[in-house]
Amino acid sequence: MQIAAKDVQVDYSAADGTLFRALGPVTMTVESGTFVALLGPSGCGKSTLIRALAGLEPVSGGELRIDGRGINGPSVKVGVMFQDANLMPWRTVSQNVALPLELRHADLEKRAVAVKRVLEPLGLAEFGDVYPGQLSGGMAQRVALGRVLVQEPEVLLLDEPFGALDALNREKISLDLLRIWAQRRQTVLMVTHDVNEAVLLSDRVFVMSQRPGHIIADIPVDLERPRSPEMIYEASFVAIAREVRSAIDTA
Numbered sequence: 398m399q400i401a402a403k404d405v406q407v408d409y410s411a412a413d414g415t416l417f418r419a420l421g422p423v424t425m426t427v428e429s430g431t432f433v434a435l436l437g438p439s440g441c442g443k444s445t446l447i448r449a450l451a452g453l454e455p456v457s458g459g460e461l462r463i464d465g466r467g468i469n470g471p472s473v474k475v476g477v478m479f480q481d482a483n484l485m486p487w488r489t490v491s492q493n494v495a496l497p498l499e500l501r502h503a504d505l506e507k508r509a510v511a512v513k514r515v516l517e518p519l520g521l522a523e524f525g526d527v528y529p530g531q532l533s534g535g536m537a538q539r540v541a542l543g544r545v546l547v548q549e550p551e552v553l554l555l556d557e558p559f560g561a562l563d564a565l566n567r568e569k570i571s572l573d574l575l576r577i578w579a580q581r582r583q584t585v586l587m588v589t590h591d592v593n594e595a596v597l598l599s600d601r602v603f604v605m606s607q608r609p610g611h612i613i614a615d616i617p618v619d620l621e622r623p624r625s626p627e628m629i630y631e632a633s634f635v636a637i638a639r640e641v642r643s644a645i646d647t648a
């Protein structure tokens with residue numbers, strides 16, 4: 398499913414009634430089945446764009462389309478994940494992951510199969526009966542990712558999903574995400590502040606300007622897949638990362 402934005406703007410009204418432009422105009426296309434990273438200065442509107450694509454925020458101008466259709470609200474085809482895992486502490490890992498299916502009234506057997514299929518590749522197979530309070534931050538984010546993947550979305554909107562994790566955990570979970578993505582080839586738009594993470598994971602990197610953000614650079618990442626962490630030392634990787642950094646410097 399392709400993601401497309403044309404001249405998209407989002408305005409908020411300030412307390413004094415004046416309009417405050419948080420985003421745009423943004424024009425971009427994320428082709429079906431590709432992985433795109435989105436970087437930009439703090440407050441430039443990255444989360445606003447993610448929320449609008451997720452159907453959680455109306456746009457004030459322009460057009461957003463997913464798979465050629467306008468966005469009227471959240472869709473099961475579009476999974477969204479934020480920096481905070483937001484798990485329900487009174488539900489086990491399996492019950493947290495199963496929640497979207499429960500809300501759709503999927504039958505119990507289907508739920509169990511779907512949850513198992515998601516827990517395994519996330520390294521959570523042994524943790525189904527554990528409660529969130531017993532999980533590390535990295536494990537909690539894995540559960541949150543599982544809760545998104547269990548709906549088998551065709552689009553993944555990831556807003557700094559690993560931003561609060563330490564470097565080692567962050568690398569591990571992002572490589573697991575890459576492996577999962579390689580099998581299902583969802584269309585991914587992922588916000589990150591980490592240039593190496595952006596280049597390691599994605600097919601293209603979009604860089605946004607200061608608020609109100611628009612896309613100032615669209616940098617292709619022509620590195621072979623599967624990717625491995627050692628690639629960050631290769632000359633071709635370093636050159637792309639440098640290009641991304643210099644785009645950020647001009648933002």
Ligand SMILES: Nc1ncnc2c1ncn2[C@@H]1O[C@H](COP(=O)(O)OP(=O)(O)OP(=O)(O)O)[C@@H](O)[C@H]1O
Pocket residue numbers: 409410419420437438439440441442443444445446608
């Ligand atoms: N609901 C809201 N009402 C008013 N202003 C908002 C609202 N949400 C965000 N903003 C403002 O809109 C601008 C863009 O915010 P947004 O969170 O999209 O930026 P961001 O690029 O994701 O930032 P960061 O990298 O720090 O997470 C900011 O100035 C923010 O303060």
